[in-house]
Amino acid sequence: xxxxxxxxxxxxxxxxxxxxxxxxxxxxxxxxxxxxxxxxxxxxxxxxxxxxxxxxxxxxxxxxxxxxxxxxxxxxxxxxxxxxxxxxxxxxxxxxxxxxxxxxxxxxxxxxxxxxxxxxxxxxxxxxxxxxxxxxxxxxxxxxxxxxxxxxxxxxxxxxxxxxxxxxxxxxxxxxxxxxxxxxxxxxxxxxxxxxxxxxxxxxxxxxxxxxxxxxxxxxxxxxxxxxxxxxxxxxxxxxxxxxxxxxxxxxxxxxxxxxxxxxxxxxxxxxxxxxxxxxxxxxxxxxxxxxxxxxxxxxxxxxxxxxxxxxxxxxxxxxxxxxxxxxxxxxxxxxxxxxxxxxxxxxxxxxxxxxxxxxxxxxxxxxxxxxxxxxxxxxxxxxxxxxxxxxxxxxxxxxxxxxxxxxxxxxxxxxxxxxxxxxxxxxxxxxxxxxxxxxxxxxxxxxxxxxxxxxxxxxxxxxxxxxxxxxxxxxxxxxxxxxxxxxxxxxxxxxxxxxxxxxxxxxxxxxxxxxxxxxxxxxxxxxxxxxxxxxxxxxxxxxxxxxxxxxxxxxxxxxxxxxxxxxxxxxxxxxxxxxxxxxxxxxxxxxxxxxxxxx
Numbered sequence: 001x002x003x004x005x006x007x008x009x010x011x012x013x014x015x016x017x018x019x020x021x022x023x024x025x026x027x028x029x030x031x032x033x034x035x036x037x038x039x040x041x042x043x044x045x046x047x048x049x050x051x052x053x054x055x056x057x058x059x060x061x062x063x064x065x066x067x068x069x070x071x072x073x074x075x076x077x078x079x080x081x082x083x084x085x086x087x088x089x090x091x092x093x094x095x096x097x098x099x100x101x102x103x104x105x106x107x108x109x110x111x112x113x114x115x116x117x118x119x120x121x122x123x124x125x126x127x128x129x130x131x132x133x134x135x136x137x138x139x140x141x142x143x144x145x146x147x148x149x150x151x152x153x154x155x156x157x158x159x160x161x162x163x164x165x166x167x168x169x170x171x172x173x174x175x176x177x178x179x180x181x182x183x184x185x186x187x188x189x190x191x192x193x194x195x196x197x198x199x200x201x202x203x204x205x206x207x208x209x210x211x212x213x214x215x216x217x218x219x220x221x222x223x224x225x226x227x228x229x230x231x232x233x234x235x236x237x238x239x240x241x242x243x244x245x246x247x248x249x250x251x252x253x254x255x256x257x258x259x260x261x262x263x264x265x266x267x268x269x270x271x272x273x274x275x276x277x278x279x280x281x282x283x284x285x286x287x288x289x290x291x292x293x294x295x296x297x298x299x300x301x302x303x304x305x306x307x308x309x310x311x312x313x314x315x316x317x318x319x320x321x322x323x324x325x326x327x328x329x330x331x332x333x334x335x336x337x338x339x340x341x342x343x344x345x346x347x348x349x350x351x352x353x354x355x356x357x358x359x360x361x362x363x364x365x366x367x368x369x370x371x372x373x374x375x376x377x378x379x380x381x382x383x384x385x386x387x388x389x390x391x392x393x394x395x396x397x398x399x400x401x402x403x404x405x406x407x408x409x410x411x412x413x414x415x416x417x418x419x420x421x422x423x424x425x426x427x428x429x430x431x432x433x434x435x436x437x438x439x440x441x442x443x444x445x446x447x448x449x450x451x452x453x454x455x456x457x458x459x460x461x462x463x464x465x466x467x468x469x470x471x472x473x474x475x476x477x478x479x480x481x482x483x484x485x486x487x488x489x490x491x492x493x494x495x496x497x498x499x500x501x502x503x504x505x506x507x508x509x510x511x512x513x514x515x516x517x518x519x520x521x522x523x524x525x526x527x528x529x530x531x532x533x534x535x536x537x538x539x540x541x542x543x544x545x546x547x548x549x550x551x552x553x554x555x556x557x558x559x560x561x562x563x564x565x566x567x568x569x570x571x572x573x574x575x576x577x578x579x580x581x582x583x584x585x586x587x588x589x590x591x592x593x594x595x596x597x598x599x600x
Contacts, residue, residue: 010180013039013149014354016168018156019189021048022131023322023339025138027187029067030347032145033502036354039181040142041170043155043190047135050301051216051249051262054130055109055333057444058122059480060340062568065124066502069141076137078128082254083231084112086438088391088431090410092235092246093224093289100224103413104431108231108438109333120549121445121471122483123495128231130249130262131336159186159198161316184317185350185363189339191323192310199315205308205378209329209385210266212303213280216249218260218296228255232438234388237287238406241399242266243392244287260298263288266305275302305329307382309375313367319346326374331384332437334377337444342370348566349453351503352593357529359594365451373447380468384437387430394430396423441471448478453565455572455588475555481568484549486536496550499543500568504530505589508554509561511537512577516561519582523589526598530566531589563588 015031017024020042031038056064056073064070086108091099110118113125143150151172158169165184172179188195196203225233225246233246244265248258263284267275275283277300285291310325322339346366352358396409412420413427442464454477462474473482484496500506509516513535520533535541536550537558545551556562559577562570563585572588582599590597 009177010182011039013037013181013183015039015185015187015350016041016166016181016183017187017189018042018168018195019187019191019322019324020044020135020139020150020152021189021191021322021339022053022135022138022336023324023343024187024189025135025142026063026067026340026343027189027321027347028142028150029069029138029145030343030502031351032142033067034347034351036347036351038146039149039183040146040151041154041156041168041181042152043173043193045153045173047139047152048131049299051130051132051214051260051299052330053134053333053336054128054247055337056127056129056134057109057333057337058118058124058126059445060337061124061127062122062497063340063344067141069137070124072137073127073129073134076129076133076251078231078248078250078254080112080125082228082248083108083126083128084114084229085227086232086234087227087230088234088236090236090413091238091289092233093291094238096407098411098414099289100226101414102227103236103410104428105227105230106431106435106438110441112229117441117471120483121441121473123485123497133251156190156194159195159318161318166317184354186318187343187346188318188320188324189322189343192320192325192327195318195324196310196320199318201315201320202311203308203327204311206306206382209307209382210305212264212266212305213275213283214301214303215263215280215284216260216298216300217263217284218298219290219293221246221258221261221290222256224290225256228257230255234391235288236392236395236397236406236410237265237289238397238403238410239289240265240283240287241397241401241406242287243388243397244284246288305385307378307385309371309378313371314363319363319366321346325370326378328378328381329385330381331388332377332381332440332443334381334443338374338377342374344567345370348503352566357593361594362453362592365449365453368451369449369453372450376447377443380436380440380443384434387434387437391427391430391434394427436468440468442466442468445471445473445480447480448476449569450478452594453571453592454478454569455563455591457573457575459575473553475553475562475570475573477570477572479570481564481570482550482553484545484553485547486550487544487546489544497568499532499534500564500566503566504532505566505571506564507531507533507561507585508564509533509535510554510556510558511535511540512558513561515559515577515581516574516585519585522582523586523597523599526600529589529597561585563592565592 015038017040109126249260328335517533524531
């Protein structure tokens with residue numbers, strides 16, 4: 001860098017991604033697959049060093065499968081049998097034989113992909129891989145797909161916008177060089193550290209709801225951590241009158257044999273930031289009752305639980321994505337997954353606009369679609385966090401009480417005494433209510449987008465039986481495409497989602513919907529659009545619904561059709577055939593793309 005800080009070079013690109021976490025790296029991989037020129041910068045020298053954001057839900061895994069990283073993630077993730085449940089325990093180790101007693105256990109994230117609701121939802125199961133091990137996989141793939149354009153330790157220091165794009169001033173912390181990047185659009189994936197402030201975008205919500213200390217350690221807990229199917233251990237610690245969380249981190253073994261663990265404790269009265277690393281380690285040892293058990297401390301962090309949403313997701317040519325747009329308590333695992341799904345939504349739209357396939361107004365639908373979904377996810381994360389406080393109240397645990405008093409409260413849950421029956425019932429009911437934290441399939445899949453890129457079909461929106469837990473697949477416009485296994489004539493089977501490659505629309509017609517397919521091919525040719533068409537039926541069609549899985553959810557008759565966007569969201573459907581199929585499809589797709597289409 002020159003003494004004056006003058007910019008020594010300038011890079012031209014279509015999209016600048018600011019931030020190299022899960023959302024930013026996903027954006028980069030998506031844009032590479034969509035053949036959009038871009039540059040990614042991150043102020044940090046490397047990927048995250050914090051063991052956070054470990055749950056990857058099914059829809060997120062579908063996106064990561066598109067990007068070629070799902071197999072490596074699966075190989076390093078928690079095996080299904082070690083993430084089938086979470087448990088609540090009365091302490092971990094202590095002088096009373098009841099220390100470490102399992103109080104209750106609940107299924108988590110499809111019970112290791114055995115819950116049929118979850119099997120029906122997706123061909124991918126949920127996985128568990130901490131961010132410290134996930135992000136290097138994503139970064140390596142992003143660099144493979146876009147060599148030389150993934151720039152860590154390069155910090156955004158200034159941003160200027162005009163009608164035609166954005167000019168970013170960047171400092172390379174390794175060389176000291178200050179240079180400029182000129183881009184048509186910017187994706188702000190920096191976790192909210194820089195861009196919202198530069199753009200004067202405030203956050204809305206509850207803000208900070210708790211101070212948390214986290215210790216990432218190596219320790220042999222195999223003799224004290226029971227239940228190999230439990231992923232998350234919620235441990236009520238009589239010694240501190242608080243609930244601690246213990247989560248295995250692998251990397252080579254999982255369950256009780258995990259080599260690494262993270263320990264979280266939320267401090268109610270005192271600020272975790274005022275505690276030294278040694279004090280936090282000692283609190284952990286006391287809370288868990290592990291005394292002088294050999295432990296290697298990798299890192300101690302102090303952080304705040306907060307639930308906030310950016311007041312807007314767009315300012316000019318800059319879009320906020322992931323934690324820059326919304327931040328969640330970790331309860332429910334909705335933070336990183338929401339960010340990856342933000343990326344999936346905005347990137348196909350940017351590609352369509354930059355390639356001239358869509359009007360720039362399409363980009364307005366990013367905030368219209370994602371902000372309500374992210375708002376709900378923030379709300380659910382907060383509700384999950386609050387539910388744990390309610391469990392503590394139901395058990396009667398008190399941070400100001402003595403160890404003996406707290407232990408006496410615990411024992412009421414399993415005493416078998418008549419006078420404790422109501423207490424036991426209320427305590428266990430509070431835990432059952434928390435089942436929604438890891439059983440919120442309708443939150444993860446049951447959302448519906450509403451925007452100018454969704455065409456209403458005049459039908460009434462289906463009402464959920466259970467708005468949080470029970471996902472009911474369907475093709476109501478704005479819904480994620482339902483999962484079904486589809487066969488070709490030779491019996492080769494593939495997931496319906498795989499018929500919608502990145503960047504391409506798919507028209508799915510009923511077995512007698514030949515006219516719709518012909519209309520789609522004509523529109524694709526006349527307008528140079530990435531639009532495919534296929535007929536799916538049980539006996540007739542181009543592909544076959546052998547299990548009648550698609551027939552259950554398609555919401556159309558044999559002559560009807562469903563239009564699916566590149567992000568595998570239903571954009572439009574016509575339940576039956578039409579004498580004007582070409583005009584009807586052109587009007588629908590034209591509305592999605594924000595521009596009239598030629599039918600010639």
